Amino acid sequence: MSRVAGIPGGVAESADTGTVGITLVFDQATVDLDALQRGAYAVAAEMTVDIRARGADYVCTLFPRGRDADGEDLRHRFRAEVNDQVLRVRIAKETEPLRNLVFALAFSQTGLAEAEDPA
Amino acid sequence: MIKLEQAATALPAHGWQLLPLRFHRLDADSVVLTNLVGEHVFVTPGELTAVADGTCTDQELLARLRAAHLIQAPGETLPTELLAIKLRTRMRRLPDSTGLHIFVVTLRCEHTCRYCQVSRQPTAKSEFDMTEQTARRALELAFRSPSPHLKIEFQGGEPLLNFPLLRWITTEARRMNAEHGKDLAFVIATNLALLDEEILDFCAEERIDISTSLDGPQDLHNGNRRRPGRDSWQQAVAGIRRVQERLGADRVSALMTTTEASLGRAAEIIDAYAGLGLRGVFLRPISPYGFALRRRGGAGYDVSRWLEFYEAGLERVVDLNRQGVPMVEIYASIIARKMLTNTDPGYVDLASPAGIGIGALVYNYDGDIYASDEGRMLAEMGDRTFRLGNVHDSSYADVMLSDALLDPLTGSLTLSVPMCSTCAFEPYCGADPVFHHATTGDFTGHKALSAFCQRNMGVFALLLRKIRDDRYFRDLMWRWAQ
Secondary structure, rough: OOOOOEEEEEEEEOOOOOOOEEEEEOOOOOHHHHHHHHHHHOOOEEEEEEEEOOOOEEEEEEEEEOOOOOOOHHHHHHHHHHHHHHHHHHHHHHHHHHHHHHHHHHOOOOOOOOOOOOO | OOHHHHHOOOOOOOOOOEEOOOOEEEEEEEEEEEEEOOOOEEEEEEHHHHHHOOOOOOOHHHHHHHOOOEEEEOOOHHHHHHHHHHHHHOOHHHOOOOEEEEEEEEEOOOOOOOOOOOOOOOOOOHHEEHHHHHHHHHHHHHHOOOOOOEEEEEEEEHHHHHHHHHHHHHHOOOHHHHHHHOOEEEEEEEOOOOOOOHHHHHHHHOOEEEEEEOOOHHHHHHOOOOOOOOHHHHHHHHHHHHHHHHHHHHEEEOOOOOHHHHHHHOOHHHHHHHHHOEEEEEEEEEEOHHHHHHHOOOOOOOOOHHHHHHHHHHHHHHHHHOOOOEEEEEHHHHHHHHHHHHOOOOHHOOOOOOOOOOOEEEEEOOHHHHHHHHHHHHHHOOOOOOEEEEEOOOOHHHHHHHHHHHHHHHOOOOOOOOOOOOOOOOOOOOOOOHHHHHHHHHOOOOOOHHHHHHHHHHHHHHHHHHHOHHHHHHHHHHHHHH
């Protein structure tokens, strides 16, 4: 998933709180907003993430929960998480019809799922 | 035969189709892939990328992925049909809800355990005993369950403080079962301090199993579990031996609760169990309910420290097995069945849909019905979210179709919850709406912040690493899974 363009940015200040955050910029052509949001959710124990669309990019500002958090570690952590989420989203989309088929087959023979009335 | 044919068929680049799969990075150079039913294969990060991108040329790896229903050749239909059969097998318990019925026959208890999860009452307060009228109505509801297997578990307080009712319920259940013909079993959850010959005789006649508490060595146990005379450990050990001699070694099991004092003493705890001839130990963290968090007995440790304790305990259990002493870590054995077979063990804390209500119902001494024992504990703290009704004015349909049950069930399904739905460990894990409600105020919780999630993810990853790296452990897990 090295195609994902996570470009280390600089230091930004949250307009809401004045808290200093760390920015990362992702190319909208290679990273879905869905993957970014899933990534932000998954790292919530370590940081909160502000995501904004700017031109052809998504600008993510990372706010560490711990006072002693290392900025570079957070960048790597979030970028790695987003890369994984990009792959997960891709696999999920690619396999969704088969997943639905397996569930339909599984429950069609249990009596739990009612057959649709063709009328 | 199918596997041999598959292995003989080379797949060209881009010549396979991904089946629904999820992945988790175990280490820097190891990833586990799981399919819809939890069958798994270990790969490297590079192999994951190559398989997902269609560029993998390693035919041996592709054959393993194909055998584990993680990929299929274009046009194949058998893998999806087999996955559907396995999925249906894993969920076959659902139509046969509810197998476990917990009767809280009294809240009285002569122990004052530091971590007690229930609202115990002094031994003289008989108004906290269940009555025959309430018990009869609870039994009528229990027998409405479609499950062919009914297990009636007597809890308290200390249930032996209301032994006459316990005996009445057992006899009455046997009488009612003559009509229903269910596979009926009984278990008493007791501290064993009140065990006597009359009770032992009754347990022998009725084939009642005993579940007790043993926190490990004497000083640790008695420090946690206090009673007049400070002899809880002596009473428990003597009781375990009496039950083993009178009823048989396999008719008594024990549970331990991890307090801060337990940390660092995992091997001693396991050895205390082995010394008593107990074949199983369940390494359990403290629960965030009832008296446990209100008093000093609160956990006092975080998930990472508990995981260190768990790993040390598991290592000791494995060492004993290597030395020829059969011993099972029960949590690992439950997960082994989920990881290595398609039969779900029906463990209520690792089930999705959650095990509340459909796995177990709790009848409190006053007739109130709860979706789980933890739900009852929350009620004792003033939160009646999981109260489903009362035996005296609720029908079976009222209970099982109540919003108090259906809302947490539908709100916590792991196949639709954020992070769970894409988690490689989802087939092994479960929803715990009571825990998340108790700790975060909603049934779903935020999994990145959830101690339930961190603890179980830690255990799953630990077990998978050991399965990957240690052939003896893998074989042991296979034995436990049977």
